[in-house]
Amino acid sequence: MTITVEFRKSGRTVDWSGNGSLLEFAESNGLQPAFSCREGVCGTCKTALFGGAVRYFETPLDEPEPGNVLLCCSRPAESVVLDL
Amino acid sequence: MFLKNAWYVAAWDHEVSCALTGTTILGEEVVLFRKTDGTVAALENACPHRKLPLSMGRLKGDDVECGYHGLTFDCAGACIKAPGAARIPPAAKVRAYPVEERYGLVWIWMGDAAKADPSAIVPVANWGDPAWGVNRGESMVVECNYLYVTDNLLDPSHVAWVHQTSFGTAACEDAPLETTVEPTGVTVARWMMDSPPAPFYAPFLPFSGNCDRKQQYEVRYPAQAIIKAIFVPAGTGGEGRSLHGDAFVMDSYNFMTPIDENRTRYFWFQMRNVAPADEKISEQFAVSVRDAFAEDRVILQAVHWGMANKRSPNLDLHIDKGPLHFRRGIAKLIAAEQAPEVALVAE
Numbered sequence: 001m002t003i004t005v006e007f008r009k010s011g012r013t014v015d016w017s018g019n020g021s022l023l024e025f026a027e028s029n030g031l032q033p034a035f036s037c038r039e040g041v042c043g044t045c046k047t048a049l050f051g052g053a054v055r056y057f058e059t060p061l062d063e064p065e066p067g068n069v070l071l072c073c074s075r076p077a078e079s080v081v082l083d084l
Numbered sequence: 085m086f087l088k089n090a091w092y093v094a095a096w097d098h099e100v101s102c103a104l105t106g107t108t109i110l111g112e113e114v115v116l117f118r119k120t121d122g123t124v125a126a127l128e129n130a131c132p133h134r135k136l137p138l139s140m141g142r143l144k145g146d147d148v149e150c151g152y153h154g155l156t157f158d159c160a161g162a163c164i165k166a167p168g169a170a171r172i173p174p175a176a177k178v179r180a181y182p183v184e185e186r187y188g189l190v191w192i193w194m195g196d197a198a199k200a201d202p203s204a205i206v207p208v209a210n211w212g213d214p215a216w217g218v219n220r221g222e223s224m225v226v227e228c229n230y231l232y233v234t235d236n237l238l239d240p241s242h243v244a245w246v247h248q249t250s251f252g253t254a255a256c257e258d259a260p261l262e263t264t265v266e267p268t269g270v271t272v273a274r275w276m277m278d279s280p281p282a283p284f285y286a287p288f289l290p291f292s293g294n295c296d297r298k299q300q301y302e303v304r305y306p307a308q309a310i311i312k313a314i315f316v317p318a319g320t321g322g323e324g325r326s327l328h329g330d331a332f333v334m335d336s337y338n339f340m341t342p343i344d345e346n347r348t349r350y351f352w353f354q355m356r357n358v359a360p361a362d363e364k365i366s367e368q369f370a371v372s373v374r375d376a377f378a379e380d381r382v383i384l385q386a387v388h389w390g391m392a393n394k395r396s397p398n399l400d401l402h403i404d405k406g407p408l409h410f411r412r413g414i415a416k417l418i419a420a421e422q423a424p425e426v427a428l429v430a431e
């Protein structure tokens with residue numbers, strides 16, 4: 001089953017094909033989400049998640065509030081809708 | 085804020101004699117002295133009458149006589165003499181702190197005395213082993229919060245910029261770091277393969293040519309760092325491989341004692357597996373380490389000032405992962421200690 005990533009603000013939906021982070025995936029699709037540490041500690045890449053779920057491959061220093069994800073240390077667990 | 089139920093280094097053993105010595109630890113005034121049996125005692129450094137520091141009084145045997153009106157306290161902090169008073173007031177006492185001497189250092193327990201367990205003092209591997217030499221260290225005061233020092237000691241990357249003439253090499257600039265978060269603290273480590281040895285270590289390596297180098301920076305709560313430096317001939321290093329026979333190992337022990345929120349007393353020594361009995365080498369290391377730590381000191385004091393006076397936000401980088409996890413860990417321990425009831429309910 002394909003996992004899709006919807007960048008809602010940009011109005012685009014792409015099949016997930018990354019093996020890195022959602023942040024890298026968004027960047028490889030031409031988006032420029034905010035970031036600083038890229039290690040799950042600073043919270044800069046926090047983005048609203050409108051649908052779906054992610055899996056953290058790196059435990060963030062602080063779990064973002066429900067409905068938000070840290071892009072730099074997660075990848076989709078199922079199809080996701082992001083505020084990007 | 086500080087973790088109280090923990091051992092901190094109060095002084096080097098040679099800094100405590102039978103003279104009353106005042107010091108400040110975690111914002112608390114403490115007086116240290118050696119008793120007639122040679123062991124160290126630590127009392128609150130304030131007479132309960134008019135709060136004159138007891139360190140301004142006199143040591144009478146194992147008792148401390150206040151220099152103002154002569155209230156006298158034994159080394160457990162009980163008042164044993166109140167000159168001219170019919171009876172000793174029950175409130176006339178000072179706090180006594182548990183003290184232990186180990187590794188040439190005087191350790192003090194700043195929390196609940198009933199919880200003081202000497203076995204919780206950080207273990208020093210190979211201590212007393214004749215195959216290991218000790219670079220006897222010293223101490224210095226750094227005008228910064230102690231967490232800037234723990235940040236620094238979980239940050240191998242700074243070596244390339246702060247210690248260019250000593251510990252650093254170009255290889256230190258971008259080898260990736262592995263961070264491990266444990267209940268006891270945080271460890272940041274990396275191997276840097278096949279590079280020239282750093283100038284500080286080069287003269288001591290028992291082999292020539294390039295090396296594989298491991299940096300392992302562990303900081304335990306509340307503020308005790310064990311920094312391992314390993315150098316092996318190039319091509320023989322790497323995680324999980326047994327150490328080459330010519331391996332050079334230096335374990336650096338760094339103990340930070342907050343004086344208060346803005347000042348830290350920093351104690352250190354190193355254990356090395358080469359030339360154990362060579363006093364000259366011990367001395368050479370001691371000098372080089374002191375010079376390197378002076379380089380850190382300049383930076384950390386300026387960082388403390390800069391962060392306290394920032395006019396625009398600062399940012400966190402990937403290299404801050406270890407330091408920030410450590411800060412989070414110590415903050416949780418302090419919060420749990422200050423609200424023990426809450427912690428109990430949560431368990």
Ligand code: FES
Nearest residue numbers: 036038043045072
């Ligand atoms: S960029 Fe720092 S948490 Fe993602």
Ligand code: FES
Nearest residue numbers: 242245387390401
């Ligand atoms: S690069 Fe770290 S303070 Fe400037």
Ligand SMILES: [Fe+2]
Nearest residue numbers: 242246247380
């Ligand atoms: Fe340093």
